[in-house]
Amino acid sequence: MSIKFSQEQLNKVQEVIARYPEGKQKSALIPLLHMAQDTFGGWLDAPVMDYVAELLHILPIEVYEVATFYSMFNTKPVGKHLLEVCRTGPCMLNGSDEIIDYIKSKLGINEGETTPDGLFTLKPVECLGACGYAPMMQLGKNFREHLTKEKVDALISELTAKAGN
Amino acid sequence: MKLLLQNAHIEGIRFYDAYRKNGGYQSVEKAFKMSTDAIVEEVKKSGLRGRGGAGFPTGMKWSFLAKPEGVPRHLVCNADESEPGTFKDRYLMEFLPHLLIEGLIVSSYALGSNATYIYIRGEYAWITDILEQAIAEAKQNGWLGKNILGSGFDCEIYVHRGAGAYICGEETALIESLEGKRGNPRLKPPFPAIQGVWMRPTVVNNVETLAAIVPIINMGGEEYAKIGVGRSTGTKLLSVCGNVNKPGVYEIDMTISVEEFIYSDKYCGGIPNGKRLKACIPGGSSVPIVPANLLFKTAKGETRMMNYESLSDGGFATGTMMGSGGFIVLDEDQCVVRHTMTLARFYNHESCGQCSPCREGTGWMYKILKNIENGQGKLSDIDLLWDIQRRIEGNTICPLGDAAAWPVAAAIRHFRDEFEWHVLNPEESQRRNYGIAHYADPLPMVGAV
Ligand SMILES: Cc1cc2nc3c(=O)[nH]c(=O)nc-3n(C[C@H](O)[C@H](O)[C@H](O)COP(=O)(O)O)c2cc1C
Numbered sequence: 120m121s122i123k124f125s126q127e128q129l130n131k132v133q134e135v136i137a138r139y140p141e142g143k144q145k146s147a148l149i150p151l152l153h154m155a156q157d158t159f160g161g162w163l164d165a166p167v168m169d170y171v172a173e174l175l176h177i178l179p180i181e182v183y184e185v186a187t188f189y190s191m192f193n194t195k196p197v198g199k200h201l202l203e204v205c206r207t208g209p210c211m212l213n214g215s216d217e218i219i220d221y222i223k224s225k226l227g228i229n230e231g232e233t234t235p236d237g238l239f240t241l242k243p244v245e246c247l248g249a250c251g252y253a254p255m256m257q258l259g260k261n262f263r264e265h266l267t268k269e270k271v272d273a274l275i276s277e278l279t280a281k282a283g284n
Numbered sequence: 285m286k287l288l289l290q291n292a293h294i295e296g297i298r299f300y301d302a303y304r305k306n307g308g309y310q311s312v313e314k315a316f317k318m319s320t321d322a323i324v325e326e327v328k329k330s331g332l333r334g335r336g337g338a339g340f341p342t343g344m345k346w347s348f349l350a351k352p353e354g355v356p357r358h359l360v361c362n363a364d365e366s367e368p369g370t371f372k373d374r375y376l377m378e379f380l381p382h383l384l385i386e387g388l389i390v391s392s393y394a395l396g397s398n399a400t401y402i403y404i405r406g407e408y409a410w411i412t413d414i415l416e417q418a419i420a421e422a423k424q425n426g427w428l429g430k431n432i433l434g435s436g437f438d439c440e441i442y443v444h445r446g447a448g449a450y451i452c453g454e455e456t457a458l459i460e461s462l463e464g465k466r467g468n469p470r471l472k473p474p475f476p477a478i479q480g481v482w483m484r485p486t487v488v489n490n491v492e493t494l495a496a497i498v499p500i501i502n503m504g505g506e507e508y509a510k511i512g513v514g515r516s517t518g519t520k521l522l523s524v525c526g527n528v529n530k531p532g533v534y535e536i537d538m539t540i541s542v543e544e545f546i547y548s549d550k551y552c553g554g555i556p557n558g559k560r561l562k563a564c565i566p567g568g569s570s571v572p573i574v575p576a577n578l579l580f581k582t583a584k585g586e587t588r589m590m591n592y593e594s595l596s597d598g599g600f601a602t603g604t605m606m607g608s609g610g611f612i613v614l615d616e617d618q619c620v621v622r623h624t625m626t627l628a629r630f631y632n633h634e635s636c637g638q639c640s641p642c643r644e645g646t647g648w649m650y651k652i653l654k655n656i657e658n659g660q661g662k663l664s665d666i667d668l669l670w671d672i673q674r675r676i677e678g679n680t681i682c683p684l685g686d687a688a689a690w691p692v693a694a695a696i697r698h699f700r701d702e703f704e705w706h707v708l709n710p711e712e713s714q715r716r717n718y719g720i721a722h723y724a725d726p727l728p729m730v731g732a733v
């Protein structure tokens with residue numbers, strides 16, 4: 120995979136940089152890292168981070184420092200679908216531990232692991248701001264809330280079937 | 285009484301047309317006829333206190349903003365909302381995005397911010413889209429851009445998405461993050477009002493605070509101040525979670541009792557499955573947990589009310605705090621040790637690592653709590669925990685250290701017997717939800733109606 124944004128994306132990059140004062144283009148770093156992660160396989164490999172550094176005229180180390188600080192940036196490969204289940208207090212009160220255990224046994228993986236087919240990674244995370252709709256997980260750009268074992272079953276079947284096509 | 289959410293049920297209110305038809309953007313028209321000083325004066329009169337957690341008077345904060353000649357100033361809206369139990373800003377932005385945009389335009393005008401940023405937590409990705417759409421609509425209709433309504437005032441609003449870091453809710457960490465750096469809090473002074481983002485004077489306010497500017501301008505600061513009680517003026521959003529029948533976001537005018545809030549069908553609707561109330565953390569995970577008996581009555585025997593003063597009555601010995609309004613309810617089957625352990629893990633995960641008391645202390649607290657929870661603790665561990673939390677509090681660059689220490693301190697203060705029970709009953713303590721029967725000194729449970 121060649122590491123280069125499309126022309127349309129490059130236009131977006133310029134638009135994002137223009138939101139900040141002149142000379143302060145480093146402010147666009149986090150938005151650009153989101154774009155890069157979404158585009159280049161769901162994680163930030165070193166060459167991807169170097170590319171972002173080049174776009175912003177900053178040092179690669181400035182990008183690495185930031186990428187490793189924020190929990191949404193993956194600095195290691197992840198499965199096609201990242202199941203990020205919240206386990207903080209309020210979710211725990213509503214059974215998030217049971218949901219995490221259920222996913223572990225259903226997929227045969229531990230926390231932080233990916234299924235052998237590369238489809239699913241399970242990542243327990245801390246409060247995502249959905250405490251009243253617990254238990255919950257983040258899947259891509261969206262939240263799945265009021266989780267039950269049945270909902271987990273349906274979700275995993277749906278995503279597995281999609282991958283089969 | 286509702287001031288912010290009164291129109292939330294109207295169909296299509298998320299979009300410009302319905303919002304405008306129902307009185308939206310009138311505060312901007314009114315504000316542009318006022319001087320910027322007069323707007324700050326109205327906000328001062330309203331008694332509005334910051335809704336992000338610290339409760340600092342907003343009008344006073346605004347009047348501290350430095351205005352050096354030729355240096356741009358910025359308003360930054362704090363939509364990082366990552367305090368466990370808190371999801372009120374999400375509700376506002378998701379269902380009433382134009383209310384926030386309207387408040388931002390008025391506030392930007394009052395403060396002289398031509399470029400205003402909404403710093404939103406990275407996980408709220410779909411809300412970023414909702415806000416950007418609302419901004420585009422507002423711009424199309426002439427409420428943003430150059431020379432708005434012929435006022436001579438230019439303003440743009442940009443949404444800046446974070447990437448998962450609770451600490452970026454702290455205002456100086458937020459500023460660092462907005463500059464494209466790690467979210468390490470800055471030493472204060474200088475305060476953001478003097479040197480904030482890009483070293484320019486900056487005001488950081490919470491989403492709910494900035495939305496409240498709209499009713500304040502519409503009705504006038506004095507009228508706003510008549511709602512509520514004492515120094516708790518206006519309305520407050522609360523996000524309710526844990527063991528209640530009706531979790532969700534509620535707007536209250538701070539004159540109702542805590543008991544009514546929990547048991548009334550208008551609000552939380554009581555505890556599910558006929559269970560009894562055990563404890564509550566009324567203002568987000570950082571504020572002290574209080575047992576049911578201290579929740580409904582203060583130590584003086586007065587009815588505890590849902591406002592800043594009453595919730596904190598008795599200090600940390602018997603009271604708690606309004607905080608961010610994240611209202612967490614624990615029923616009789618919940619384990620305080622386990623709950624506290626998840627919070628300790630949270631703070632350990634979120635510590636930026638700059639100060640050793642916070643970096644090391646949160647790690648130790650998590651480890652010890654995990655041992656106790658898993659039946660591998662010693663009685664001396666409880667005193668050790670107490671000692672560690674005491675050494676963190678007040679010894680760090682930013683208040684995250686305190687926020688990590690307080691929940692542990694309060695849990696031990698009020699539920700020490702439960703910690704001891706875990707140590708003395710190691711086999712059973714590995715079970716979850718071990719129930720009130722194992723609670724050494726059952727609380728006098730109140731209000732099981
Ligand atoms: C660790 C930490 C996290 C915080 N998180 C938030 C947050 O998510 N949202 C928020 O509005 N304020 C948060 N604050 C408070 C901000 O530092 C700041 O006081 C607030 O945004 C000011 O706005 P206000 O005066 O309108 O409340 C946090 C503070 C600390 C110490």
Ligand code: SF4
Nearest residue numbers: 636638639642680682
């Ligand atoms: S108290 Fe904790 S989070 Fe705050 S600056 Fe120090 S190490 Fe970082």
Ligand code: FES
Nearest residue numbers: 205210247249250
């Ligand atoms: S505790 Fe899980 S979303 Fe807040």
